[in-house]
Amino acid sequence: MEAKNISYSYDEKTVIDNLSIELPNKGITSIIGPNGSGKSTLLKILTGQIKDYEGNVFYNDNNLREISIKNRSSIVAYFNQREKIYGSISVRSILDLSNHHELDYSEYLEYLNLTDKLDIPFNSLSGGQQQVLLIIAVLIESTEYVYLDEPFNNLDPKYKKQVVKLIKDAKNKQSFFIVDHDLDTLAQLSDYVILYNNGSIIKQGITKDIIQKDSLENTFETEFNFNLDNEGNSRIFQTF
């Protein structure tokens, strides 16, 4: 995926300013930045939900504006933690409607211990269960690029760990682009990180080069602590 010279304004406010970005077709890229910096807006542009932007987005050299809806469905999938499901629909229906390639999703459900939830109304589940199932639905769409907007919000530690594992397992087949505020999880999960603020990229590169104390503190204007865990990985803690 390549986005060139993307600019977008809303209510006379520049949200994204002449941004260019490339995503590999495999691996996990995270974008981190303060609230209101335009990260979610960028995701909506890259997934075609916002159309009135300047610049171009290319998937496999095809302009996103010119890709048909049918073809786009095999290229891009998007999860938004604010996504709403209307009415009475079963979990099974949600997954089946997302399952273009008729994959066997029972393994996902067994891993998450949600097999017994297949034939109950989706909206009767807890918020965390709904979120996890919507992430599963996005994964089984089996698109080339998967965009996740705050996937770890509302998840308890166990679900978070399981979702991280599922994403890691899929990263050799798909390209993930994740926006979230859980910096510690992103630091462990991502191959590449983009530091983003005020509609522009500040820095980008492999995770260990970008997730640095100074960079984070300058971007978020707050203090962080970096400690090593038992396996020697750098862990990020915010100090209060």
Add this chain to the structure above:
Amino acid sequence: MSMESKTRLNKFLIFNAVLLLILLYLNISFGDSSVINPFNVKGTNAAVLQLRLSRTVVAMFTGALISISGLYLQLIFRNNLVDPGLVGLTSSANFFKNLLVIFLPIFLGSKIIYGAVGSLLLIGILVWIKAKDVSPTKFVLFGVCLSVFFTCLNQILNYITHNQESSIFAGFNLISPNQAYLMIILGCILLTLLILFDKYIPYYSFNDNKIIELGIDIRKINIYILLIISIVISTVVGIVGEFLFLGIVIPNIVKQIDGIKTNRYFIDTILLGSNLMILSDFLGRNLFYPVEIPAALICNIICAPILFYFVIRGSNGSEEY
């Protein structure tokens, strides 16, 4: 839960189908203090039978068409409180029908065409309002304002033109055999067209962007459905008149009973809608004989408390859906 829903669902379908047959028989056989055996008609009863058949068939299609329109409107606008009457579709169709017949030629089906101008206009306004991202309650309030506006315009037109034909409360007492034939033909065509979109019903659980992501051009599909609904509304208004509440109550009952079995929404909605309308006609004709109460009034009396229940309860605890 799935077994319970399945058992409840099968019974509901069978109940509606059997009830339809019973109501068809009752409405054709009983009325005007005379009883006709529809399977053994003699003498002048043949004419009476033809009239009763006409109104019963039109009532059946009216109930089905209004109800299914309500279902699709609720799905498209993601709003359980949307009803063709409540949001102004029927009143705008009625106004334009009454307005344009003054200036334009009248021929078979002309009232339907002229009414379609009004319903198409209203649909355009509703889509525009929805695009402003207003809350579901505000959306319905806008619709109510539009409904009152066109109802008042229509009443002014009636006063000016001394139009006795038009009434706020529709009934089937003036239905002719020709109108019945027209309703049968158009009703079958319109229901057939709408059933083509039945497979998209589960997708409306997602928002439009998500449905597009799944490869379905839902915006085009919505346009097709709304165009068909505008013809549905103008057909009902052109042949019979305006109805309120049916299009909100029937889909909500069906969604309540069918639950996650969205593949049954279509058939259950048209069956239950037909049943309620035939029952309303039957009660209107026979309850206070020789006075005939318009079916729309009876229907409103039945639907209003049910609507009250749904508004208080909130479908699935959510105001929006």
